[in-house]
Amino acid sequence: GAGVSQSPSNKVTEKGKDVELRCDPISGHTALYWYRQSLGQGLEFLIYFQGNSAPDKSGLPSDRFSAERTGGSVSTLTIQRTQQEDSAVYLCASRKSTGWTNEKLFFGSGTQLSVL
Amino acid sequence: GNSVTQMEGPVTLSEEAFLTINCTYTATGYPSLFWYVQYPGEGLQLLLKATKADDKGSNKGFEATYRKETTSFHLEKGSVQVSDSAVYFCALVRAGSYQLTFGKGTKLSVIP
Secondary structure, three states: OOOOOEEEEEEEEOOOOOOEEEEEEEOOOOOEEEEEEHHHHOEEEEEEEEOOOOEEEOOOOOOOEEEEEEEOOEEEEOOOOOHHOOEEEEEEEEOOOOOOOOOOEEOOEEEEEEOO | OOEEEEEOOEEEEEOOEEEEEEEEEOOOOOOOOEEEEEEOOOOOEEEEOOOOOOOOOOOOOOEEEEEEOEEOOOOEOOOHHHHEEEEEEEEEEEOOOOOOOOOEEEEEEEOO
């Protein structure tokens, strides 16, 4: 597609339920990122994919969070047993991964997650 | 580790006022520096960047100069418009790294 697509745009769930957030990056972009944006906290790095592999999972806040990427394209971020502190906007971004001099991150509009 | 510190918001200005949003960084080596902007209801998008010391990035009337001696990358605009109302994020990436480190963002509101 023309840009990074995320779905759903809004998700309201009950505490303890599992949620899946989807990211469809720009075609041909090998690098994919997940960030979390919380009020007053800025952008918190969660995970980075190069192709289908995730060399850096260091930002995942707990073992309730997991992510996968298949076919070098679509990625899914899964949060199990959601807690109220998981409420935030989850942002996905992608880039070609050829070097920062001529590149930039392209962001999706995010998924607003609200845990009641 | 790497970090970016931005001035606290929100910032409220009248149309045509001068804007400065301060950004300082901590990083090893010589990072590339960025300003991203998030308009209401939209995803972040790159506003400008600078990849080496003394470079000036510019776009849409905004400017920022990479100052290695003060480890700063302050964003400026001479005359803001209502349409500039958004959240502005300063960010850095170390040479050869994949990860952008962002500041907490500064919300700008421009009133007519």
